[in-house]
Amino acid sequence: MTNYENAKALEGLTLGKSTDYASEYNPNLLQGVPRSLNREQINLSGQSLPFYGEDVWYGYELSWLNSKGKPVVAVAEFRVPATSENIVESKSFKLYLNSFNQSRFATREDVIERLIKDLSEIAKAPVKVTLFDVDNCPALNIKHLEAICIDECDIAVDDYQFDDTLLDDIHITQAPIVEEVLVSHLLKSNCLITNQPDWASVYISYQGKQVNRQALLAYLISFRQHNEFHEQCVERIFCDLQKYGQFDKLSVYARYTRRGGLDINPFRSTENITAPNARTLRQ
Known part of the structure; x- marks a missing residue:
């Protein structure tokens, strides 16, 4: 249970409530959630963040009408800086994109x-x-990051509640001192509001003392019954790893499976770089 689940900033969200789908363009459908709600809990505040990063969204169900009423479809890529005041709430984002369906725009550039x-x-x-055109989009290409999968580690698990102290034995x-990229496909958390499951592959790139992969996997599995938004989970993982691991370089990139035509892929790093272009079959 996180201390911001009942925050006033979440009370007006359409998430978790019955809503009608609008088919005419309506920007008022969009809703934001302050990043500060989670950052205060993990001792982050203001612009003095210990990471660079962005939230990379892909929209697979974007469509509108051209000036003659003919439908146009596209795959959309959205990059929201980690320094933004708000995250974009995902259900409101889906409703907003759906509102383009029966709306006319003269050009593609007008939509953008x-x-x-x-x-x-x-x-x-x-x-x-x-x-992007639906047959020419990097996001649709299966491109794996070169990474060592830790999911075959033989560990026993009997508790699925979040526990950062599992990283006490991170080294x-x-x-x-090594530089390597690790991946686990076992990350699962739950939506903060609806409790629906969120599935992801999480890539961890680091330089520093070699990681105890069993301890890392146990920590990631502890998110299994944890309720938090995608972006917040990734920032928590980044901060916990840096707290316990004290790495010289660290990047955490989660590729979440899509829901309602959107997938969210938060990327946080000690390096000022953009998120890699990669996905697995589940995305």
Whole structure:
């Protein structure tokens, strides 16, 4: 149970409530959630963040009408900076994108301009938007990151409540300094409001003392009954790993499975770089 689940900022969300789908463009459907709700709990505040990062969203069900009423479809990429005041609440995002379905726009550029304006206003930071043809989109290509999968570690698990102290043994005995990328496909958390499951593959790239992979896997599995938004889970993982591991370099990238035509992929790093372009079959 996190201490912000009943925060007033969450009371007006459409998430978890019965709603009608609008088919005419309506930017008022968008809702934001303050990032501060989770960051205060993990001792982050203001702009003095210990990481760079972005939330990379892909929208697979974007459609609108051209000036003659003919439907147009596209795959959309949205990049929201981790420094934005708000995250974009996912259900409101789906409802908003659905409102384009029966709306006419003269050009593709008009759609992009409208998306940038509306999303930047709700996030309170510049949001980047790119539209791709459905048969020519990097997000649709299966491109794996070169990583060592830790899911075959033979560990016993009898508690599925979040526990950061599982990282007490994050380093192996007399750990050498290494640089490697690890991945687990076993990350599961639950939506903060609806309790619906969220599934992800999480990539952890680091430079520093070698990680005890059993301890890391046990920690990631402890999210299994944890309720938190995607972005908040990734920031928690990043902060916990840095707290216990004291790495020279660290990046955490979670590729979540899509729901309602959207997938959310938070990326946090000690390096000022963009999120890699990669996905698995589940995305």
